Amino acid sequence: xxxxxxxxxxxxxxxxxxxxxxxxxxxxxxxxxxxxxxxxxxxxxxxxxxxxxxxxxxxxxxxxxxxxxxxxxxxxxxxxxxxxxxxxxxxxxxxxxxxxxxxxxxxxxxxxxxxxxxxxxxxxxxxx
Amino acid sequence: xxxxxxxxxxxxxxxxxxxxxxxxxxxxxxxxxxxxxxxxxxxxxxxxxxxxxxxxxxxxxxxxxxxxxxxxxxxxxxxxxxxxxxxxxxxxxxxxxxxxxxxxxxxxxxxxxxxxxxxxxxxxxxxxxxxxxxxxxxxxxxxxxxxxxxxxxxxxxxxxxxxxxxxxxxxxxxxxxxxxxxxxxxxxxxxxxxxxxxxxxxxxxxxxxxxxxxxxxxxxxxxxxxxxxxxxxxxxxxxxxxxxxxxxxxxxxxxxxxxxxxxxxxxxxxxxxxxxxxxxxxxxxxxxxxxxxxxxxxxxxxxxxxxxxxxxxxxxxxxxxxxxxxxxxxxxxxxxxxxxxxxxxxxxxxxxxxxxxxxxxxxxxxxxxxxxxxxxx
Numbered sequence: 001x002x003x004x005x006x007x008x009x010x011x012x013x014x015x016x017x018x019x020x021x022x023x024x025x026x027x028x029x030x031x032x033x034x035x036x037x038x039x040x041x042x043x044x045x046x047x048x049x050x051x052x053x054x055x056x057x058x059x060x061x062x063x064x065x066x067x068x069x070x071x072x073x074x075x076x077x078x079x080x081x082x083x084x085x086x087x088x089x090x091x092x093x094x095x096x097x098x099x100x101x102x103x104x105x106x107x108x109x110x111x112x113x114x115x116x117x118x119x120x121x122x123x124x125x126x127x128x
Numbered sequence: 129x130x131x132x133x134x135x136x137x138x139x140x141x142x143x144x145x146x147x148x149x150x151x152x153x154x155x156x157x158x159x160x161x162x163x164x165x166x167x168x169x170x171x172x173x174x175x176x177x178x179x180x181x182x183x184x185x186x187x188x189x190x191x192x193x194x195x196x197x198x199x200x201x202x203x204x205x206x207x208x209x210x211x212x213x214x215x216x217x218x219x220x221x222x223x224x225x226x227x228x229x230x231x232x233x234x235x236x237x238x239x240x241x242x243x244x245x246x247x248x249x250x251x252x253x254x255x256x257x258x259x260x261x262x263x264x265x266x267x268x269x270x271x272x273x274x275x276x277x278x279x280x281x282x283x284x285x286x287x288x289x290x291x292x293x294x295x296x297x298x299x300x301x302x303x304x305x306x307x308x309x310x311x312x313x314x315x316x317x318x319x320x321x322x323x324x325x326x327x328x329x330x331x332x333x334x335x336x337x338x339x340x341x342x343x344x345x346x347x348x349x350x351x352x353x354x355x356x357x358x359x360x361x362x363x364x365x366x367x368x369x370x371x372x373x374x375x376x377x378x379x380x381x382x383x384x385x386x387x388x389x390x391x392x393x394x395x396x397x398x399x400x401x402x403x404x405x406x407x408x409x410x411x412x413x414x415x416x417x418x419x420x421x422x423x424x425x426x427x428x429x430x431x432x433x434x435x436x437x438x439x440x441x442x443x444x445x446x447x448x449x450x451x452x453x454x455x456x457x458x459x460x461x462x463x464x465x466x467x468x469x470x471x472x473x474x475x476x477x478x479x480x481x482x483x484x485x486x487x488x489x490x491x492x493x494x495x496x497x498x499x500x501x502x503x504x505x
Binding site: 042062 | 157158161162163164368372434435436437439458459461488
C-alpha cells in the first residue's frame with residue numbers, strides 16, 4: 001500500500017498538498033492522508049472570500065471514526081472551493097490529487113510555497 | 129502504563145490491522161476500512177477479537193443466590209446452557225458494568241465483562257462476596273488473564289461455523305450441531321484439545337456466535353475460522369466496525385450509554401432489570417426511579433439532512449436550548465446518514481420529536497427515532 005506522492009506538488013507536514021497555477025494555489029490532502037482516514041464521509045469547506053493564514057484550520061474532513069482539521073499551507077484569500085467533494089466526499093479517497101481537491105487560495109505571499117516540503121522531503125516524512 | 133495486548137496481537141499485525149488504544153488495550157480499529165467491514169458483517173460475516181473482554185467464573189451451591197443479590201436481571205431464569213444480558217449496579221442504581229451471565233452447569237456461571245471494567249468489577253464482586261452471608265458456598269475465579277474470546281457474526285456464519293465446531297455439544301445446552309443453538313444458548317466444544325464455550329450471542333445485531341476459551345488456542349481458532357470462513361466471505365473486523373454495528377442497533381457501550389452515575393432504567397434497559405425478584409444491589413434506588421420516573425432518557429436519533437456525523441459530547445438542542453448530550457454517534461454505513469444516541473429529558477424522548485445536534489457551532493436538524501435505528505428489511 002505505497003502512497004503516491006506526485007512530483008509536481010508541494011506538501012505540508014500536516015499532509016496537505018499544494019498545486020500552484022499563476023497566483024492561485026489549489027489545496028487538497030495527500031494519498032497517504034486519505035489512506036489513514038479511510039472512508040471519508042463528510043467534508044466541510046470554508047466560505048469563498050475568507051482570508052486565511054498559512055497553518056490556519058480552514059476545512060474539516062470526517063471519516064467514520066474521526067473529524068480532522070485541514071490547514072491551509074499558504075496565506076491568502078479563498079477564491080474557490082470544490083462543491084463536488086462536499087457533495088461526494090468519497091472523491092477524497094478515490095482521487096485525492098484530482099477531483100478530491102478542497103479549496104483554492106489566491107497567494108498573498110508566493111514565497112511561502114518555497115518553504116513547503118518538496119516531494120522528496122514529504123516521502124521521507126511518511127516513509128515511502 | 130504500557131498497553132495490554134491480546135493473544136491475537138501477532139495475527140492483527142500479520143493482517144495489517146491498524147492498531148489503536150482502547151480501554152488500556154492495543155486493539156485493531158480496522159483492517160480494510162470500517163465501512164467495508166461493517167457492510168461485510170451485515171451481508172456476509174466478520175470475525176472480531178474480543179480477547180480483551182473479561183471472564184469471571186462463579187461456582188458452588190450459593191453461586192446463583194450470590195449473583196441474584198448482585199446482578200440486576202433474574203439469574204433463576206437461566207437453565208443450564210443459557211445466557212442473559214444483565215447489569216452490576218451500585219447502591220445508587222448507577223451501572224458498575226453491563227455484562228453477559230451464562231449458566232454453564234447446575235452450579236457454575238460465567239460472567240463476560242467489559243475490558244475497561246475488569247478491575248472495578250473484580251473489586252466490586254470481591255467486596256460483595258466478602259459481605260455475602262453464605263460466601264462459603266461460592267467460589268469466584270477471575271480468569272481474564274488466561275482466557276480469550278472471538279466473535280463471529282453475520283448472516284452467513286451458519287454456512288461454516290459447524291466446520292469450526294463439528295458435532296454435538298459436550299456440555300451446556302445439548303445440541304447435535306452448533307447451529308442448533310438458539311439465541312442466548314451456549315454449549316461446549318473441543319478445539320485443539322481445549323474446551324471452548326460457544327454462545328449464540330453478539331453485539332452487532334446479526335446472527336452469530338461468540339467463543340470463549342483458553343488464551344493459548346485463540347490464534348489457532350482465529351486462523352482456522354478465517355480458513356473455513358471463505359464460504360461465508362468472512363473478513364477480520366476491527367473495533368471501528370464493532371462500534372458502528374452496535375450503534376445502528378442501539379446496543380449500549382459502557383462508558384457511553386452507561387456509567388456509574390447512569391442507571392439501566394435511564395438507558396432504556398429496564399427490561400433487563402428484575403425489580404421484583406428480591407433484594408439486589410441498587411434495587412431500592414431503581415424502584416424509586418421507576419416510581420418517580422427518570423430525569424433523563426437515552427434516545428436514538430438520526431440526522432434529517434446531510435451533515436457532519438454526530439460525535440460523543442456534542443450538545444443536543446431543543447428549541448434554542450441545550451437539553452442533553454450525544455453519547456454515541458457516527459455515520460451509519462448501512463443508512464448513509466449520521467446517527468447516534470444521547471440523553472434528553474423524558475418529555476422529549478418520543479420518536480418523531482425534532483431536535484438539533486450542535487456540530488462545530490452549527491445546529492444540524494435531527495429526529496428522535498425508535499430503537500433500533502437500523503432494522504434489516
